[in-house]
Amino acid sequence: MENQSSLDINPQPENTNTDKTVLKGLTLDELKNYFSQSGEPRFRGEQVFNWMYNHLVTDFFDMANLPKVLRTKLKDNCEIMTLEFVESEVSSLNGTKKYIFETKDKNKIESVIIPEEGRTTLCLSTQVGCPLDCKFCATGLMGYKINLTAGEIYDQYVLAAKDYGKENITNIVFMGMGEPLLNYNATVKALEIFAQELTTGISKKKITVSTAGIAPKIRDLADKNLNVKLALSLHSCFEDIRSKIMPINDKYPLRQNIDAVKYYARKTRTRITFEYIMLKDINDRDDDIEALWKICKEFPCKINVIPFNSLQHMNPAGLSAELEPTSPERIEEFVQQLRDKNITVMIRTTQGEDIAAACGQLAIKYTQ
Numbered sequence: 357m358e359n360q361s362s363l364d365i366n367p368q369p370e371n372t373n374t375d376k377t378v379l380k381g382l383t384l385d386e387l388k389n390y391f392s393q394s395g396e397p398r399f400r401g402e403q404v405f406n407w408m409y410n411h412l413v414t415d416f417f418d419m420a421n422l423p424k425v426l427r428t429k430l431k432d433n434c435e436i437m438t439l440e441f442v443e444s445e446v447s448s449l450n451g452t453k454k455y456i457f458e459t460k461d462k463n464k465i466e467s468v469i470i471p472e473e474g475r476t477t478l479c480l481s482t483q484v485g486c487p488l489d490c491k492f493c494a495t496g497l498m499g500y501k502i503n504l505t506a507g508e509i510y511d512q513y514v515l516a517a518k519d520y521g522k523e524n525i526t527n528i529v530f531m532g533m534g535e536p537l538l539n540y541n542a543t544v545k546a547l548e549i550f551a552q553e554l555t556t557g558i559s560k561k562k563i564t565v566s567t568a569g570i571a572p573k574i575r576d577l578a579d580k581n582l583n584v585k586l587a588l589s590l591h592s593c594f595e596d597i598r599s600k601i602m603p604i605n606d607k608y609p610l611r612q613n614i615d616a617v618k619y620y621a622r623k624t625r626t627r628i629t630f631e632y633i634m635l636k637d638i639n640d641r642d643d644d645i646e647a648l649w650k651i652c653k654e655f656p657c658k659i660n661v662i663p664f665n666s667l668q669h670m671n672p673a674g675l676s677a678e679l680e681p682t683s684p685e686r687i688e689e690f691v692q693q694l695r696d697k698n699i700t701v702m703i704r705t706t707q708g709e710d711i712a713a714a715c716g717q718l719a720i721k722y723t724q
């Protein structure tokens with residue numbers, strides 16, 4: 357006979373406003389341990405893992421290979437979903453789709469689907485807001501509220517995949533609201549779940565963590581052997597300019613981050629991506645081309661050049677209000693000069709600026 361009271365054990369009490377044990381966010385090993393501590397066979401953990409993360413099931417009664425009595429006990433004692441759908445909006449320009457989801461403690465977060473030639477990327481949030489205050493970023497302007505749990509990170513995928521079609525999502529980036537490496541434990545747990553491949557069917561090579569540069573955590577992530585791809589928000593190769601537009605650079609200077617990403621590239625055998633938002637007269641000068649070349653010639657990497665999206669909808673103050681986009685002609689010239697130096701450079705087309713879903717524009721419009 358199954359032991360109902362033992363199902364009250366919460367192995368990872370990481371979640372939210374509920375008395376029930378939240379299973380979403382537990383890794384395969386944690387789920388197996390949970391069931392074995394509950395007096396159930398360990399393989400039940402694998403079955404539930406498969407239902408939640410692979411089949412995207414949101415109700416224990418749909419877990420067809422579990423005994424009915426166990427499904428009832430799980431329903432009484434556990435929860436699956438950590439987020440609720442609030443609304444979505446589709447860009448009339450290019451089909452980019454922005455979702456707003458709500459956590460159990462009533463925080464709203466955003467996730468974005470970006471359809472492009474040959475792939476469709478889901479951009480996930482890891483925090484409500486962000487503490488880093490990058491001057492070109494709407495999320496930075498809204499400030500920081502709280503870290504998301506691993507379950508809340510994964511459930512953005514569940515809800516987006518159920519709506520958009522799991523088979524239609526080919527890539528995942530941790531590049532939405534928040535700095536993933538400041539929510540390191542939840543980010544790593546979510547990556548461990550995604551990296552099982554049996555869950556999403558998306559290979560590790562198509563999962564990217566984007567960081568503003570938390571050097572010690574970049575090294576920690578390399579040592580986890582998850583071997584997902586890493587993107588560093590570079591935006592300037594000069595420490596003083598970078599500190600002005602990204603205050604985190606005072607704490608973790610660029611030189612430390614370059615050493616850390618080199619370590620990451622070596623350890624994981626992956627190529628680093630540098631994100632580079634083009635800001636007129638700030639990082640688009642000839643000196644910047646030279647400095648980028650000096651960094652990029654040292655190890656395998658590529659640069660994603662990103663046109664700057666206006667923040668005027670946020671009524672910014674200070675430096676954020678003064679930032680202007682580099683002209684398209686100068687971007688072309690800048691990129692060509694880098695390519696002439698044998699550096700791989702992509703220009704990221706702006707996606708979803710009409711619905712404030714483009715890079716750097718994510719910020720909740722609700723008053724919470």
Ligand code: SF4
Pocket residue numbers: 486487488489490493494495496497532533534535568589716
């Ligand atoms: S760019 Fe990233 S790290 Fe910087 S404020 Fe925005 S969300 Fe935070």
